[in-house]
């Protein structure tokens with residue numbers, strides 16, 4: 190054993206238990222840190238959404254809870270209109286960046302990459318730790334914006350100028366927006382460090398026998414996610430730097446002849462559309478950064494719980510690659526009504542519709558995997574089925590939105606809200622839940638409670654459809670997104686009761702997440718002990734000892750002899766055949 | 775043990791990480807360059823011409839178009855060569871030679887930053903700055919100019935600091951085991967130079 194391995198195995202600088210947890214460089218502990226931070230942020234995001242749903246359902250009624258939490262922004266319990274925008278902005282930012290980007294790929298890349306490729310740790314455990322610390326720092330910075338006098342940023346998660354570029358535009362454009370930009374810069378650095386590490390680990394540290402075409406799909410998905418992040422976040426960085434210059438240094442990259450409160454501002458020659466191009470060059474790959482890990486997780490869980498080889502393993506990889514590649518060429522479908530050249534609109538319509546093809550192939554493969562499988566309805570399996578259901582429903586509306594002609598009417602309405610909440614929000618969150626339930630035994634050596642898991646699934650699944658499905662109809666009827674009070678418009682009166690209904694369901698589904706939280710924490714201490722390979726799975730992470738050790742495997746690293754989906758092969762006695770067992774034995 | 779070669783892998787890891795970082799950084803610069811072209815092609819007022827803006831040559835005179843920046847480009851490329859020489863000598867275990875070349879690289883880097891500061895000061899005296907430009911011209915010209923050259927300048931500064939760090943490291947070390955570190959620092963330095971060539975072409979020349 191050489192020095193390096195020695196170091197990893199006996200990295201006992203911080204022997205005290207707490208310190209060991211906090212300053213750990215062990216990828217399994219960093220995975221837990223990512224997960225817990227993301228869950229914390231997720232609950233805040235969820236809570237915010239329930240609050241602004243309250244406002245939408247009962248616009249003219251004061252609520253004590255507003256006063257309790259945001260005293261200065263809720264006079265006598267009436268929510269401040271510009272603060273409503275802040276809530277929407279922070280909700281979106283937290284959910285998309287902190288839960289579904291940092292949390293989802295951060296947790297599962299850290300947990301699964303070394304364990305499934307048979308490595309002792311990440312390529313650079315130190316950078317890995319740094320990546321988590323920066324992530325935590327940026328999360329806290331983002332939350333700090335609630336304590337700023339003028340309130341958090343309020344230009345939406347897309348921070349379009351001029352609202353984000355003129356510090357005096359509205360309350361949230363001031364310090365809150367600055368804090369947002371600082372937090373996001375830290376986040377970008379954290380994700381850059383993380384992604385570099387993930388890619389390097391996958392490329393260089395696979396164990397003997399583990400070729401690229403023997404990798405579990407989830408590793409492919411995490412690899413492509415990391416590549417997408419590596420190439421798209423820097424462009425947001427450039428956009429953010431220029432935005433900071435616009436805000437503080439009098440430049441006018443995104444601004445031209447503009448009046449603020451009757452006063453003429455001396456900006457000249459810039460264009461807000463420029464920002465939109467830069468932003469969506471990140472923004473569209475970003476939605477795939479969010480969904481690819483979830484799709485990867487579901488591939489694993491489907492195959493394991495159907496006790497069948499994954500259908501179309503290679504096609505699955507190629508369609509992942511195609512999605513990742515194409516996602517760089519569709520960004521302007523978010524900008525059909527921004528005043529871009531209609532010709533560009535048509536080009537992007539075509540590329541957008543093309544990207545639906547590999548997505549459809551994946552769905553087809555999922556269904557073919559389920560087809561005539563010996564399905565085990567475990568909690569992770571249920572969440573995976575839910576994911577597929579959402580991916581289909583939301584993907585279909587994506588094709589509507591991809592057509593410039595339809596999108597001109599639907600853009601910025603609740604139709605878009607429904608589309609992306611179903612296809613991105615819910616599908617990816619379900620992927621995350623599935624992953625947590627499935628790999629909980631690996632994380633905490635205990636099993637989660639199945640019964641509570643089922644209850645959690647059914648309430649969440651049904652309420653998501655009840656919440657977001659009606660929104661399609663609201664959108665088709667022209668209801669715009671990010672509005673504070675719909676009762677002010679006579680034409681939307683027909684939706685008053687619908688809005689109340691949605692709010693009530695969202696409160697119920699919010700409470701259902703407490704079941705999950707309870708299950709999560711309770712099982713950590715009192716859950717049933719897990720066996721070494723509780724799901725009878727083939728991948729390498731289930732060959733490590735139950736108790737975590739530094740370096741993952743006690744003696745030699747495992748050697749891989751086969752692909753990861755050898756289920757129900759009549760050649761073998763068991764209905765599964767782990768990757769590290771050779772035929773000769 | 776079948777993971778005996780971990781140490782070798784470790785070197786490859788750092789090299790790959792460096793490359794990945796550089797690829798990512800290319801995208802940041804591409805973002806800026808794209809903004810440059812978008813602003814320039816959509817300009818409704820006069821977009822100043824490089825020949826007219828950059829005529830200043832310190833010590834000599836005032837009206838040789840692009841002479842100063844050509845000199846700057848030239849010395850930066852020279853520093854790439856000296857960086858290469860330093861790595862080359864180090865590989866052949868000639869520590870002193872390697873240190874001398876590295877010293878030149880650092881010196882040239884500092885010179886470049888010095889020249890750039892001179893140019894910035896001069897331009898700001900002529901009325902170019904963030905949000906400022908001589909009347910009648912498109913203000914985004916100076917905006918994007920300072921943004922891109924400033925961002926590049928920060929990269930050069932970081933490069934100089936890395937080089938100084940590694941200089942000290944090599945100077946103090948007893949066994950020569952910094953080759954990979956030096957090599958990665960070299961990669962970064964060549965990258966910064968290469969980016970400058972593009973900036974020179976896009977912003978000054980055309």
Ligand code: HEM
Nearest residue numbers: 476480522523545584587588590591600601605609612613
């Ligand atoms: C079949 C594939 C898909 C197509 C054709 C499609 C198309 C579109 C289009 C055209 C828009 C712009 C609508 C508008 O603003 O007017 C949009 C918005 C959006 N899509 Fe998709 N989409 C697809 C899949 C996805 C996936 C897989 C995700 C995420 C995992 C996603 C997440 C989003 C988000 C977050 C937005 C809203 C962005 C915003 O304005 O805030 N979409 N989609």
Ligand SMILES: [Cu+2]
Nearest residue numbers: 473520522523
């Ligand atoms: Cu998109």
